[in-house]
Amino acid sequence: MKEIFFFSNFVFLNFGHPKRLVFQGLLVGFIWACGGFAAHAVSNSPLANGKLRLSLNWVPEPEFGGFYAAEQNGIFKQQGLDVEILPGGSTAPTIQMVATGRTEYAIVSGDEVILAHDRGATDVVALFATYQTDPLAILAHAERNYQSLADLFKDEKATLSWQSGSSYTQFLAKKYGPLKIRIAPYLGGIGPFQKDPFLAQQGFMTSEPLLAEKAHLKVKLFLVADSGWRPYNTVLITSKKRLQGSPEEVRKFVEAVRAGWLDYLAHPEAVNRAMHQLNPSMDEATFKASAELQKKYVENEWTKKQGLGKMEKSRWQELIDQLLDLKIIKSKLKAEDLFVP
Numbered sequence: 427m428k429e430i431f432f433f434s435n436f437v438f439l440n441f442g443h444p445k446r447l448v449f450q451g452l453l454v455g456f457i458w459a460c461g462g463f464a465a466h467a468v469s470n471s472p473l474a475n476g477k478l479r480l481s482l483n484w485v486p487e488p489e490f491g492g493f494y495a496a497e498q499n500g501i502f503k504q505q506g507l508d509v510e511i512l513p514g515g516s517t518a519p520t521i522q523m524v525a526t527g528r529t530e531y532a533i534v535s536g537d538e539v540i541l542a543h544d545r546g547a548t549d550v551v552a553l554f555a556t557y558q559t560d561p562l563a564i565l566a567h568a569e570r571n572y573q574s575l576a577d578l579f580k581d582e583k584a585t586l587s588w589q590s591g592s593s594y595t596q597f598l599a600k601k602y603g604p605l606k607i608r609i610a611p612y613l614g615g616i617g618p619f620q621k622d623p624f625l626a627q628q629g630f631m632t633s634e635p636l637l638a639e640k641a642h643l644k645v646k647l648f649l650v651a652d653s654g655w656r657p658y659n660t661v662l663i664t665s666k667k668r669l670q671g672s673p674e675e676v677r678k679f680v681e682a683v684r685a686g687w688l689d690y691l692a693h694p695e696a697v698n699r700a701m702h703q704l705n706p707s708m709d710e711a712t713f714k715a716s717a718e719l720q721k722k723y724v725e726n727e728w729t730k731k732q733g734l735g736k737m738e739k740s741r742w743q744e745l746i747d748q749l750l751d752l753k754i755i756k757s758k759l760k761a762e763d764l765f766v767p
Contacts, residue, residue: 478507478679480662481529482514486701487708488632488694488717489660490533492556492724495697496686505678513704524663525550531664531679536560536657537593539764540746544755549665552765553680554735556660556687559651559723561631562594565616567623568644575648578626579605587612587619587627596752597655616641632720636712657745658737669766680766684734691721737765 482490493511496502502509512529514520520532521539525547542550564575564586572578575598578586585608588595599605612628616637619627629635631649638645662683669676690697698713708716729736742761749755 476508478509478531478675479512479529480509481512481518481520481523481532483518483520483533483535485513485515485707486704488698488701488713488720489556489630491690491694491697491701491717492687493533493683494686494701495690495694496682498697498700499686499689501682501685501689502679505682507675507678507682509679509682521547521550521663524665527665530668531662534661534663535659536661536742536745537749539661539663540742540749540755540759541593543759543764544749544757548763549667550663551666551669552658552661552663552737553669553676554662554683555658555737556662556735557658557720557723558726558729559649560655560657560659561720561723562650562655562659563629563631563634564588564626564648564650565619565629565634565638566626566646566648567619568646569623570626570646572646572648575653576602578648579603579607582606582608584608584624584626585610585622587625589628593657593749593752593754594650594655596754597748598650598653600752601653616643619643631723632716636715636719655748656741658741662735680735687724687734690717691725737767739767 480493482493484490486494490511497509497511514533520529521534521542523529524532525542531553536552536555539550539552542548564578566572566578566584570578570581570584572581578584579598579602586605587610589612590609607626610625616627616629616634619625619638620641620643627634631647635645635647662680664676664679694714694717698710698717702708702710702713725734739761742764746755746759746761750758
């Protein structure tokens with residue numbers, strides 16, 4: 427693999443969303459050693475009057491539509507819950523915020539839960555998985571005529587922009603290696619992709635393809651999950667301490683989130699308008715298109731039978747085994763310790 431860009435002592439790591447960049451290595455060690463930090467000012471203490479905080483790991487977009495639906499449509503209040511949704515940013519350390527008591531509930535990616543447990547933050551527990559299929563994808567220009575990711579990784583003339591050092595890139599590099607394609611860092615957006623027909627990049631199936639369409643680009647999409655990397659994503663978490671101490675509150679919170687997502691999947695329009703007010707950088711047409719595209723990643727035949735947001739032990743165990751194989755984690759964790767069935 428030919429690296430063409432390097433940051434000394436730091437590697438970019440993806441925590442849940444392709445646009446989110448945090449530093450791995452020295453900084454991650456520092457974060458955990460110091461008990462985490464907040465991307466915005468958040469108190470360690472519970473908010474007054476029983477208000478509960480739900481901290482997002484990105485700005486308001488359709489991937490959070492069900493959570494905002496639970497708030498906007500009064501579903502949290504129907505359950506007797508007073509919930510404040512806190513948008514995140516490019517460095518929002520939501521899992522550390524739960525682990526250190528800076529927020530009651532938060533959104534993370536599935537592999538973050540495992541990494542946290544491996545590093546000793548065993549109090550974190552997953553409650554609800556929004557994306558049953560992770561929409562993470564690799565985008566290439568259609569004119570390159572790749573038939574598979576294997577074809578792309580063998581192209582010595584091309585460059586792939588992704589977050590080297592993240593769990594999924596290590597998985598793909600091992601599965602398809604040795605890689606002949608050149609590697610460049612992913613810094614967000616599709617600006618460089620528009621200008622270079624030999625450039626491929628990471629993205630979400632629900633986001634970057636829409637940007638490419640607006641730019642009149644024809645793209646070939648490869649869903650990373652099809653290669654066997656299948657973490658749950660946009661996962662709701664809390665602390666085991668809270669789960670054990672306030673089980674009825676947690677049950678009501680999860681039921682409200684589930685009802686919110688069912689509402690949003692059926693009727694996203696009003697919630698999209700509300701999120702657009704909070705995040706005007708995404709236009710209303712993109713909110714609408716993204717909300718429609720993501721439906722198949724949120725709901726499937728299994729969730730229709732078991733319940734929206736439900737998770738399987740076998741999926742968690744598969745991810746644990748993959749991270750062990752990649753030597754990203756050292757502990758032989760038990761899947762049942764990570765989530766609420």
